[in-house]
Structures are given as structure tokens and as C-alpha cells.
Amino acid sequence: MELVLFQLLNGFVWAWVVALMALGLNLVYGVLRIINVAHGAFYMLGAVAGWVILEQLQGVSDMYILNFALALLGAPLFVGLLGLLLEWTVLRPIEGQPVITIIATFALLLILQQGVQLLLPGTQQVAPPVAGGVEIFRLRYPVYRWVLAGLSGLFITFLWLLLQKTRFGLWSRAVRQDPELALAVGIPVPWIFGLTFGLGVALAAVAGVLTAPIVPVEASMGMDILLDSFIVVIVGGLGSLQGAVIAALILQLAKGVFTIWTAPVAAHALALLLMGLLLLIRPQGLLGTDAD
Amino acid sequence: MRKLFAFGVVFALMAIAPGLLNPYQLSILLKILIWGLFAMSYDLVFGYTGLLSLGHSVYFGLGAYGAALMMLQMHPGIAISLAAGVLLGGLAAALIGLLAVRSGGHGFIIVTAVTALLFYLLAQSQRNVTGGDDGLTLGPLPLQIAGWSAGCADPGPAYLLVLVVAGLSFLLLYALVRAPLGLALRCVRENEPRAQALGYDTITLKWLAFALSGGAAALAGALYALTNCHISTALFHWLVSADALIWTLFGGMGTLVGPLLGTGVFFILREGLSGIWQVGYPILVGLTLLLIARFFPQGLLGIIKGLGQTLRGFSR
Numbered sequence: 267m268e269l270v271l272f273q274l275l276n277g278f279v280w281a282w283v284v285a286l287m288a289l290g291l292n293l294v295y296g297v298l299r300i301i302n303v304a305h306g307a308f309y310m311l312g313a314v315a316g317w318v319i320l321e322q323l324q325g326v327s328d329m330y331i332l333n334f335a336l337a338l339l340g341a342p343l344f345v346g347l348l349g350l351l352l353e354w355t356v357l358r359p360i361e362g363q364p365v366i367t368i369i370a371t372f373a374l375l376l377i378l379q380q381g382v383q384l385l386l387p388g389t390q391q392v393a394p395p396v397a398g399g400v401e402i403f404r405l406r407y408p409v410y411r412w413v414l415a416g417l418s419g420l421f422i423t424f425l426w427l428l429l430q431k432t433r434f435g436l437w438s439r440a441v442r443q444d445p446e447l448a449l450a451v452g453i454p455v456p457w458i459f460g461l462t463f464g465l466g467v468a469l470a471a472v473a474g475v476l477t478a479p480i481v482p483v484e485a486s487m488g489m490d491i492l493l494d495s496f497i498v499v500i501v502g503g504l505g506s507l508q509g510a511v512i513a514a515l516i517l518q519l520a521k522g523v524f525t526i527w528t529a530p531v532a533a534h535a536l537a538l539l540l541m542g543l544l545l546l547i548r549p550q551g552l553l554g555t556d557a558d
Numbered sequence: 559m560r561k562l563f564a565f566g567v568v569f570a571l572m573a574i575a576p577g578l579l580n581p582y583q584l585s586i587l588l589k590i591l592i593w594g595l596f597a598m599s600y601d602l603v604f605g606y607t608g609l610l611s612l613g614h615s616v617y618f619g620l621g622a623y624g625a626a627l628m629m630l631q632m633h634p635g636i637a638i639s640l641a642a643g644v645l646l647g648g649l650a651a652a653l654i655g656l657l658a659v660r661s662g663g664h665g666f667i668i669v670t671a672v673t674a675l676l677f678y679l680l681a682q683s684q685r686n687v688t689g690g691d692d693g694l695t696l697g698p699l700p701l702q703i704a705g706w707s708a709g710c711a712d713p714g715p716a717y718l719l720v721l722v723v724a725g726l727s728f729l730l731l732y733a734l735v736r737a738p739l740g741l742a743l744r745c746v747r748e749n750e751p752r753a754q755a756l757g758y759d760t761i762t763l764k765w766l767a768f769a770l771s772g773g774a775a776a777l778a779g780a781l782y783a784l785t786n787c788h789i790s791t792a793l794f795h796w797l798v799s800a801d802a803l804i805w806t807l808f809g810g811m812g813t814l815v816g817p818l819l820g821t822g823v824f825f826i827l828r829e830g831l832s833g834i835w836q837v838g839y840p841i842l843v844g845l846t847l848l849l850i851a852r853f854f855p856q857g858l859l860g861i862i863k864g865l866g867q868t869l870r871g872f873s874r
Contacts, residue, residue, distance in 0.1 A: 295664075301664055301667060301668075356848060356852075359852055360851055360852060363855075364664070365608075365610055366851045366855060367851075368610060368667070369803070369807060369847055369850075369851050370847070370848055370851045370852075372800060372803075372847065373843075373844040373845070373846075373847035373848045373851065374844070374848075375844075376840045376841065376843055376844035376847070377840075377841050377844035377845065377848075379840070380838070380839075380840040380841045380844070381841060384838065384841070493671060493672065493675050493796075496668050496671065496672075497668070497672055499668075500665060500668045500669075504664070528683075529683055531679050531682045531683040532679070532680075532683040534679050535676055535679035535680050535683060538672060538675065538676050538679070539676065541672075542672070542676075545661075545669075546657070549660070549661065549665075
């Protein structure tokens with residue numbers, strides 16, 4: 267019974283991380299029409315940047331929670347600015363060529379991942395900002411994992427508010443619908459492209475910093491979560507934010523439930539099959555309306 | 559005719575290679591032939607039909623495991639083992655293709671990537687069949703030509719076998735892309751709605767390209783399993799498909815010769831560089847890809863053709 271509950275809670279927590287990742291992918295795809303294969307590398311970069319910030323702050327401040335909060339702000343800011351720069355230098359010149367763009371983001375993945383491998387070989391550990399556990403139904407579950415799910419949800423809410431209630435959100439939704447018309451009515455479309463890409467990869471970095479205390483921080487850490495996020499985006503429906511959250515919950519909870527009966531690897535495979543089935547039933551995604 | 563002549567010259571040169579190269583160099587040439595065939599199979603789908611697949615590692619892996627398991631369990635001849643691999647990989651491609659080609663555009667990339675992840679995970683979880691990360695170990699290929707026998711470090715006559723099979727496959731693929739079918743595939747790549755308007759059944763065409771390409775990839779995998787003495791589940795990983803994409807793009811997509819050329823250059827570069835700077839190699843690949851994407855979308859073959867035209871321009 268405890269095992270079942272533990273797996274379900276794990277699935278629930280990871281669902282929010284994957285949803286955060288998927289929202290970044292979705293945002294970039296919706297506005298720039300780019301499939302960002304390097305998204306997992308930005309996730310990894312977020313975790314590594316967070317680790318670096320925490321290491322630098324270690325001697326300066328004793329309040330670890332504050333340090334962690336600074337890492338949670340600083341790392342995504344750094345990654346977001348890098349994303350802005352990369353969009354401008356690498357992706358802008360090959361705009362509108364889908365295949366070429368995917369290959370360019372794959373190249374970015376190789377460069378970022380191997381660059382980190384060169385500079386920071388091995389595995390790093392990040393301590394959680396809050397220790398201890400909460401007992402529910404006789405099972406002690408780490409407090410930080412609750413915090414992780416809560417913070418992810420908070421960032422998702424922020425993103426939603428940003429997209430629905432601000433001028434940037436309005437402009438970004440306009441560009442998503444029709445870039446040329448948006449340009450014609452005076453929206454700074456190139457800036458929206460750059461900022462959206464930066465925002466998208468910054469979300470991946472947020473997920474990276476948040477998960478750093480519960481996974482080993484290493485150069486290859488973004489590979490597994492990348493495909494999970496892609497699946498969630500597709501099954502949820504390209505362009506649909508709510509769909510991505512629902513799909514993430516289904517995928518991760520299914521993975522957790524299947525782990526009760528089989529080995530984790532087989533459970534992952536079974537969960538993927540389930541997602542494939544969902545896609546067969548609804549090819550446009552759970553909440554998708556877009557034909558493509 | 560001139561092209562056929564060029565093919566004959568290259569084939570003859572490669573046929574006498576065992577007399578000129580040491581066993582180590584010969585084994586690299588063998589790998590270039592096998593992975594080059596894989597890249598050519600990839601080109602059929604990516605270069606000619608315009609479908610970016612990240613799932614071709616599945617068919618390479620199934621071809622390899624089909625041939626290896628057949629060889630280990632039943633000990634049939636080489637031909638039957640190869641056929642088992644091609645059949646397994648080709649059938650899987652035909653079945654998965656049914657779903658994949660219907661998920662248009664960006665969906666296709668994700669569906670193929672997910673099949674690669676799925677097969678990788680399934681192969682990992684069935685350790686008693688696939689051997690997991692440790693993989694399966696096969697003996698040297700039971701092939702002897704006039705006392706010359708194949709070993710694990712020295713391909714020996716296995717090289718000639720691979721050369722003949724790869725050469726025949728190349729001719730078949732070349733005939734295929736020159737046939738009306740190849741033209742129809744290019745038509746789908748250039749403008750799918752217009753192809754539909756012309757009366758082409760584009761879904762069937764894409765499926766056909768996918769299945770044939772999967773079969774060719776499986777053949778490359780089967781050859782790999784029989785000559786490499788060892789295979790593992792890593793063959794299923796989507797990064798193996800990405801390798802084929804890199805080589806195809808580097809050599810020149812939609813040319814068949816380009817992917818083979820790209821594979822060769824990359825393998826020789828990797829051999830040369832890995833000793834000096836092993837971890838830096840992927841960075842170099844990444845930078846090369848960025849440069850190709852930005853400035854030379856036609857790849858190496860495109861550059862060579864461009865140079866040729868410039869020279870001809872001078873001589874006039």
C-alpha cells in the first residue's frame with residue numbers, strides 16, 4: 267500500500283516538472299514553429315547553472331533557502347538570455363526552414379551538452395532547500411517534493427497570467443495566429459520571437475533548478491525528460507497549455523502505477539504505449555484543435 | 559553510362575582494398591560500408607521524401623537482433639540470417655509506417671522518436687533475449703574463402719561479403735530513385751498538396767518509402783550484427799538515427815552518394831580526432847552542423863558540384 271502511494275506521489279510530482287518543460291516547448295512551437303530539440307540541454311544547463319550559483323554563494327551567505335531562491339531566479343535568467351542570443355544569432359538566419367531549424371537545434375544540443383561535459387565532468391549533488399518529510403497514510407514523503415510540485419504549479423500559473431493578462435501575452439498570441447498580420451499592425455515580431463524563445467528555454471531552466479535536488483546533476487540529464495516532454499506536447503495537443511498539463515499527469519501517473527507491477531524500464535515503455543493509444547484515439551491531441 | 563562507369567571503378571578499387579590495407583583499416587572501411595548503407599536507406603526517407611525520421615535506429619536494431627538471434631539459435635547459413643534480419647526490420651517498418659506517415663509534418667518526427675524510445679526501453683527490459691546493455695556476443699562469421707577466414711578484429715572475407723551486398727543495395731536504391739517512383743517521392747517532398755492534386759496517393763507513397771527504407775536499414779543492421787561479433791541495445795537509441803541524419807546532411811541529402819560520402823568522411827575524421835580530443839568530437843560535429851545548416855544546405859556533394867561548375871566556368 268505504501269509502495270503504491272509512493273509511486274503515485276512520485277508520478278504526481280514529476281508530472282508538474284514535465285508539464286513545465288512541455289509548456290516551454292509548446293510556447294516556442296506555437297509562436298516560432300520550431301521543434302526545439304535542444305530543450306533538454308537547456309533544462310540541464312539550468313540545473314548546472316543553479317549548482318554553480320549555489321557553490322559561489324556557499325561562502326557568502328549561510329541561509330541556504332535564500333541561496334536556493336537566488337539560484338532559482340539567476341539560472342533561468344542566464345539561460346533565458348542565452349536563449350535570446352541563440353535565437354538571434356543561430357535560428358533567425360534560417361527562419362522558415364523547418365528541417366534545417368531542427369538540425370540547428372540538434373547541433374545546439376550537442377554543443378551545450380558536450381561543452382558542459384568538458385567543463386564539468388562527473389556528477390554533482392545539490393542539497394534540497396528544505397529537509398525532512400511529511401507523513402501521510404503512514405508514509406513519510408520528502409517535504410521538498412511537495413515544494414517542487416507547488417513551485418512548478420506556481421510557475422505554470424505565472425506563465426498563464428503572462429500570456430493572458432499582459433501586453434507581451436497579447437502580442438505573443440497575435441504572432442502565434444498570424445506573424446505577418448501582427449507585423450502589419452505594429453507588433454515588434456522579431457522581439458516577440460526572441461523573447462518567446464528565451465522564455466521557453468528559461469522555463470526548462472526553472473524545471474532544471476527545481477529538480478536538481480532530487481536527481482544527479484550531469485551533462486546527459488536532459489535526454490530522458492526531453493522525449494517525455496515531446497510526447498506530452500503531442501498527446502496534449504500542439505499549442506494547448508491545459509492539454510499539456512493533463513497529458514503530463516496521465517503519463518507520469520501511469521508510469522508510477524505500472525511500476526507497481528513491473529520493472530521501471532518496462533513501466534516507462536507501457537506508459538508510452540498508453541500515450542500512443544491516446545494519440546490513435548485523438549490524433550489532434552487531447553485538447554488540440556490545430557490540424558498540425 | 560558515365561555514372562555506371564564511375565560506380566564500377568569505385569567498386570573495383572574497394573574490391574582490391576584488402577590487399578592494400580591492414581586489418582584495422584579494413585575494419586574501418588567495412589564499418590563505413592555498413593553505416594553508409596544505413597545512411598543511404600535514411601536518405602530515401604529524409605532526402606527524397608522529405609520526412610525527418612528519428613526512428614530509423616529501430617529498424618537497424620531489429621535487423622541486427624533478427625540476424626544475430628537467428629544465427630545464435632538456429633545456426634543457419636549467412637543468407638538466411640541476413641534474410642531474417644531484413645524481414646523483421648522491414649515488417650516492423652511497414653507496420654509502424656502505417657501510423658507514422660499519417661501523423662503529418664512535425665507529428666511524424668515525434669512519432670518516430672517515440673518508437674525509438676519505446677523499442678529501446680523494450681529491448682532494455684527484455685534482458686534475457688537482448689542481453690540489455692551488455693548485449694549479445696557472436697562468434698566470427700563462418701565464412702572462408704580459399705583459407706582466408708573472418709575474425710572479430712580482422713574482417714577478412716566478411717569485407718568482401720559486405721562490399722557485394724552494399725554494392726547491390728546501392729544499385730537497387732539508385733534504380734529505385736531514378737524510376738518513376740523516385741520522381742513521385744520527390745514530388746511529395748517538394749509540394750504534397752500539389753502531388754495530391756496531380757492524383758498521387760501521397761500517404762501510400764510515403765508509406766512505401768518508409769517501409770523500403772526500413773528494410774534497407776535492417777539489412778545494414780543485419781550485416782553489422784554478423785560482422786561485428788557484438789551487438790547491444792544501444793543500437794535502438796534515437797541518437798543512432800540522429801547519426802544517420804548527420805551523415806546524410808553532411809554528405810548531401812537526396813543524392814544517395816552523398817550520405818555514403820558523408821559517412822566515410824565522418825568515420826575517418828572520428829578515427830583521426832578521437833585519439834587527440836575525444837570529448838571535443840561532438841562539439842565539432844555540432845559546429846559543423848550549424849555551418850552546414852546556415853551556409854551549405856546541399857552538403858559536401860553540393861560544395862563539390864559548385865566547385866566543379868566554377869572550374870568549368872574558368873576554362874571557358
